[in-house]
Amino acid sequence: MPGHRTKGFCASALTLALCAVLAGCGGSGESVGGGKVVLRYTWWGNPDRAERTEQAVALFEKQHPNVTVQTSFSGYDAYKQKLATQAAGGDAPDVMQLDYRQIDQYASGGVLLDLAKEKATLRTSEIDPGLLGTGRVDGAQYAVPQGRGTETVVYDVQAWKASGVPLPRLGWTWTEWADAVRALARKTGKPGATDPGQSEDAFEVWLRGRGKALYTKDGRLGFTTDDLTRWWTFTDGLRREGAVSPAEQTTQLDGSVENTPLGRGKATSDTNWDAPSSGYLAIVKGGVALAPMPSGKDGTPGQYFKPSMFLGVAANTGHPKEAAELVDFMINSREAAKILGATRGIPVNETIREETASQLKDFDKTVADFQASLEGTLKDPPQAPPSGDNALQTTFQRDYDQVSYTRMSPREAAENYVTEAKAELRS
Amino acid sequence: MTTTDIPAPTARPYQPAGTPKRRPKREREGAAWVFLSPWVLGAIVLTLLPMAVSLYLSFTDYDLFNPPRWVGLRNYVQMFTEDPRYWRSVITTLTYVVIAVPLQLALALLVALALKSMKRGRAFYRSAFYAPSLLGASMSIALVWRALFNDGGTVDNLLGTGGWVNKPGWALLAVALLTVWQFGAPMVIFLAGLQQIPAELYEAAAVDGAGRWRQFRSVTVPMLSPVLFFNLVLQTIQAFQVFTPAFAVSAGKGGPADSTLVYTMYLYDRGFVASHMGYASAMAWVLLLVIGAVTAVLFRTSRSWVFYASDADGGVR
Numbered sequence: 251m252p253g254h255r256t257k258g259f260c261a262s263a264l265t266l267a268l269c270a271v272l273a274g275c276g277g278s279g280e281s282v283g284g285g286k287v288v289l290r291y292t293w294w295g296n297p298d299r300a301e302r303t304e305q306a307v308a309l310f311e312k313q314h315p316n317v318t319v320q321t322s323f324s325g326y327d328a329y330k331q332k333l334a335t336q337a338a339g340g341d342a343p344d345v346m347q348l349d350y351r352q353i354d355q356y357a358s359g360g361v362l363l364d365l366a367k368e369k370a371t372l373r374t375s376e377i378d379p380g381l382l383g384t385g386r387v388d389g390a391q392y393a394v395p396q397g398r399g400t401e402t403v404v405y406d407v408q409a410w411k412a413s414g415v416p417l418p419r420l421g422w423t424w425t426e427w428a429d430a431v432r433a434l435a436r437k438t439g440k441p442g443a444t445d446p447g448q449s450e451d452a453f454e455v456w457l458r459g460r461g462k463a464l465y466t467k468d469g470r471l472g473f474t475t476d477d478l479t480r481w482w483t484f485t486d487g488l489r490r491e492g493a494v495s496p497a498e499q500t501t502q503l504d505g506s507v508e509n510t511p512l513g514r515g516k517a518t519s520d521t522n523w524d525a526p527s528s529g530y531l532a533i534v535k536g537g538v539a540l541a542p543m544p545s546g547k548d549g550t551p552g553q554y555f556k557p558s559m560f561l562g563v564a565a566n567t568g569h570p571k572e573a574a575e576l577v578d579f580m581i582n583s584r585e586a587a588k589i590l591g592a593t594r595g596i597p598v599n600e601t602i603r604e605e606t607a608s609q610l611k612d613f614d615k616t617v618a619d620f621q622a623s624l625e626g627t628l629k630d631p632p633q634a635p636p637s638g639d640n641a642l643q644t645t646f647q648r649d650y651d652q653v654s655y656t657r658m659s660p661r662e663a664a665e666n667y668v669t670e671a672k673a674e675l676r677s
Numbered sequence: 678m679t680t681t682d683i684p685a686p687t688a689r690p691y692q693p694a695g696t697p698k699r700r701p702k703r704e705r706e707g708a709a710w711v712f713l714s715p716w717v718l719g720a721i722v723l724t725l726l727p728m729a730v731s732l733y734l735s736f737t738d739y740d741l742f743n744p745p746r747w748v749g750l751r752n753y754v755q756m757f758t759e760d761p762r763y764w765r766s767v768i769t770t771l772t773y774v775v776i777a778v779p780l781q782l783a784l785a786l787l788v789a790l791a792l793k794s795m796k797r798g799r800a801f802y803r804s805a806f807y808a809p810s811l812l813g814a815s816m817s818i819a820l821v822w823r824a825l826f827n828d829g830g831t832v833d834n835l836l837g838t839g840g841w842v843n844k845p846g847w848a849l850l851a852v853a854l855l856t857v858w859q860f861g862a863p864m865v866i867f868l869a870g871l872q873q874i875p876a877e878l879y880e881a882a883a884v885d886g887a888g889r890w891r892q893f894r895s896v897t898v899p900m901l902s903p904v905l906f907f908n909l910v911l912q913t914i915q916a917f918q919v920f921t922p923a924f925a926v927s928a929g930k931g932g933p934a935d936s937t938l939v940y941t942m943y944l945y946d947r948g949f950v951a952s953h954m955g956y957a958s959a960m961a962w963v964l965l966l967v968i969g970a971v972t973a974v975l976f977r978t979s980r981s982w983v984f985y986a987s988d989a990d991g992g993v994r
Contacts, residue, residue: 331949338741355952359742498828498843501933637740641951648762648935655845655934666761673759674951 287317287572293347293559294329299593306586310579317572337361342564344573348393350384350557354469355637357387363563365391368574373582376599380630384557387634394581395557397525397595400621400628401455401543402553403427403443404527405519406512408536413437413518418541420623421551424456427544428484432493434518441517444510445494445654447485448503450646452521452543455553456481458629459546469636470675475661475668482653482660489654497654503647508533524620525558525595528613540620554631555621558595596621638674645670735959740952752959763960765935766943769849773923773939774916777853782908785860789867790897803868810861819855819925826851826926842926845936852937855922863908870904871897899984906983910975917968920945940964 293303300323307319322343324332330352336342342361356362365372374382374394385393403418410417415433422430431442446452454464463472488494495511502509507529511517515534521543530538543553561580563573579586587602592614597603610618649667652658658666710717735752737745756763788806792799812818825831828840841847874897882892898905920941923931931938931946938946944964948957 334741334949334952355740355742359740361742497933498840501843501930502928504928504930637952641953644930644946644950647930648932651932651934657845657934673755 285316287569288320289317289345289567289569289573289576290320290322290343291345291576292321292329292333292343293323294326295323295593299323302590302593306580306589309585309589310576313579314572314575317575319576340566342566344564344567344569345576346562346564347396348560348562350560351635351640351643353385353393353560353562353634354387355640356562357390357392358637360565362392363565363567363570363573365394365563365574365577368563368570371571371574372578376582376601378598378600381555381557381598384631384634385560393560393562394577395560395598396581397558397592397598398555398621399523399525399558399595400553400555400624401451401521402524402527402620403519403541403543404512404522404524404530404538405541406534406536407539409438409518410434420542420627421549422542422544423547423549424459424484424544425547428488428493431488431519432491435491435493438518441492441495441499441511442519443494443517444503444512444520445485445489445496445500446521447482447489447494447654448500448647448650449521450643451523453478453481453646454632455543457552458554458632459544459550459552461546461550463632465632465636465639465675467633471668471671475664478664478667479661482650482664485650486653486660497651497656500654501651523556523558524617525592528617531613540616542624551628553624554628555624556631557598592617636675638671642671642674645674731958731961734955735962737955739954739958741954742952745955748955752956753963755956756959756963762935762938762943766938766940769936769938770917770919770940773849773853773919774913776850777856777919778909778912778916780853781857781860781912782863782905784857785863785908786867786905788860789864789871792864792868793871803865806864807861810859816921816925819922822851822855822922823926823928843933845934848927848933848936852919852922852926852939855926856916856919863912866904866908867901870901874900902983903985906975906979910972913971913975914968917964917971 291307293299295303303323304321307321311317311319323329326349329347330349333342333346333352337356337359348356353362372394374391377394381395381398382391385391385395405418413434415430415437418427418430427443434442446456450464457464457473457477460477462477466472485494489496489500495517499511499514499516507513507520507522507526510520510522512520513530513533520530524540527538527540542551545551561577563570563577567573580590581597582599582602584602584605587597587599587606588609590597591606592610596618597606607618607622645667649658649663649670652666653660653663734745736747736749738748738751739745792803792806795802809818823842826841827833828843830840833840841851878896878900879892882896887895918941919939923937923939923942924945927933927937927942931942940960941964944957944960947953947960
């Protein structure tokens with residue numbers, strides 16, 4: 251009967267479709283043939299970092315024959331979105347690299363494993379307690395930093411020296427910095443620095459120099475409209491004088507060194523993180539040097555050693571012990587450290603850091619020397635920024651765009667930002 | 678009324694005398710559903726279900742990690758009363774639609790007219806003018822566009838404009854020009870429409886002493902108005918949803934000073950950068966309603982300017 255045939259066809263078509271749906275849903279951290287443990291490990295970064303990481307992972311697999319590690323990496327923006335989607339679907343990788351700005355969100359979202367549960371495997375005794383504390387949320391250690399970085403005034407050595415303006419020194423103040431960029435602008439005919447007004451990072455350094463912070467301990471806004479108005483009035487004034495980069499240059503900043511005014515040969519200095527500043531070597535002919543960030547009027551340092559990358563373990567991993575072993579290997583293994591070099595910043599394990607310091611070369615060494623020069627002078631890093639901070643960083647740049655294109659006064663923009671920030675932190 | 682004059686029998690579908698054979702028809706329908714099932718499943722799973730979920734999410738606070746929390750109309754209230762950037766994105770989008778759509782349609786019509794009067798090589802030029810529409814959807818062209826209009830870019834060197842993409846007053850125009858340049862689809866439709874216009878009409882107009890401009894105004898435009906209307910609706914709907922050109926030309930930021938932060942860019946920003954999926958869903962539903970309303974208005978006004986030849990002929994042709 252044709253009718254029956256149709257029904258049968260319907261049923262089998264439906265079964266097929268269901269099979270396809272079911273096949274799509276596999277568990278995370280499953281074991282495959284031979285009882286081997288399979289771990290997924292993801293990070294963001296460039297191909298150089300990927301190559302060195304793959305080598306380290308291969309060594310780990312050799313030492314742990316029962317473990318296979320599936321790795322994947324991408325650029326930061328893509329990584330951030332992919333990880334968010336995976337985590338929302340309960341499918342976070344067993345071991346994942348995390349940014350300082352993601353920890354709070356993922357920890358409070360229940361995505362991350364409390365690492366205290368695996369402390370027999372994962373040793374943290376050789377990490378500076380202040381730095382280790384940056385991976386804590388509500389008293390629990392959810393992530394371990396892999397390296398540390400700090401803000402720097404990176405400058406074109408040749409151009410600065412030729413201008414005759416005194417070189418920056420440890421402990422210089424924001425006023426001295428402003429005088430220097432004004433003098434540079436006069437002598438060189440181009441802005442002395444990137445306009446730091448757009449950078450939440452630079453604002454944080456300035457704010458800490460005044461004894462305040464971006465966020466309070468309970469994750470509220472740690473500054474007022476007046477503070478931000480003062481900062482933006484300061485940078486906006488310098489921009490109007492031509493001492494820092496114009497709006498058309500500043501708006502092109504996108505996190506890459508190539509698109510900074512210094513990288514384009516349109517300014518003498520920039521404020522940036524230390525390790526990524528290696529990118530300037532290839533494009534600034536006069537060579538670059540790293541100087542400390544300016545400090546507050548009374549010499550209070552604003553910059554701090556920021557944990558640059560974290561490793562976390564998924565709360566729902568099937569193999570917490572093996573995942574912890576991998577994290578321990580990446581942080582505490584001498585062989586791994588040798589392979590990885592400073593690709594994620596200077597190692598956090600203090601014994602290893604001292605051992606490898608003499609072997610560092612080129613810009614790795616410049617960064618290490620710069621950090622050594624600041625050792626002991628800086629204050630403890632702030633705790634992990636609250637969840638909303640991820641979005642606020644962009645808002646900060648946008649609102650300052652309105653100031654530098656003279657569409658809003660510093661006060662109007664600051665009021666906008668504080669209103670948005672309060673709404674963001676409330677939700 | 679002409680419709681009542683139409684003889685009834687032909688208006689009804691053919692019905693065989695004495696209809697005992699109902700089952701075969703049902704079976705045929707069943708088979709149709711089986712063959713349709715991949716599409717129907719796709720439509721339900723990939724379109725209807727996500728739409729229903731996004732409608733639900735628009736009434737919640739959802740950050741992708743924690744379960745959605747019901748907040749009633751808060752997202753909508755915040756959007757309309759507490760978010761100045763939202764309104765800036767609305768104005769930016771309207772400005773973009775008003776610039777890009779007329780420019781694109783005018784260019785498409787001009788090129789179609791030129792192509793129509795060509796004696797030789799029409800196929801070649803039609804393909805050549807269509808090519809940007811194929812390329813334009815790609816990210817790479819949008820990036821080239823950014824380079825063209827950046828400071829030190831080609832346009833800057835030729836005209837000394839100093840980098841449109843970094844000037845709040847000009848950046849949106851650079852984005853619009855990228856869309857305008859992709860006039861291939863409306864052009865092909867215009868061309869088809871132009872070729873449908875009977876040559877007798879032009880001959881008659883010429884006999885009556887109409888010049889080229891007069892012929893264009895009194896023959897081409899009215900005869901082409903249904904096609905013009907079709908293109909207008911289609912391009913308007915697309916322009917409201919513009920994303921890729923704005924994203925690429927502003928390097929993903931909607932800058933400078935929010936001048937290219939069009940609606941969908943801000944929606945993307947709220948959803949995927951700020952992790953406010955509930956707010957982004959609410960924005961998406963408002964956009965859907967607005968596009969629906971604008972389309973309805975266009976349809977309403979079309980009654981007064983769109984001319985259907987079949988109406989005039991009483992449906993005889």
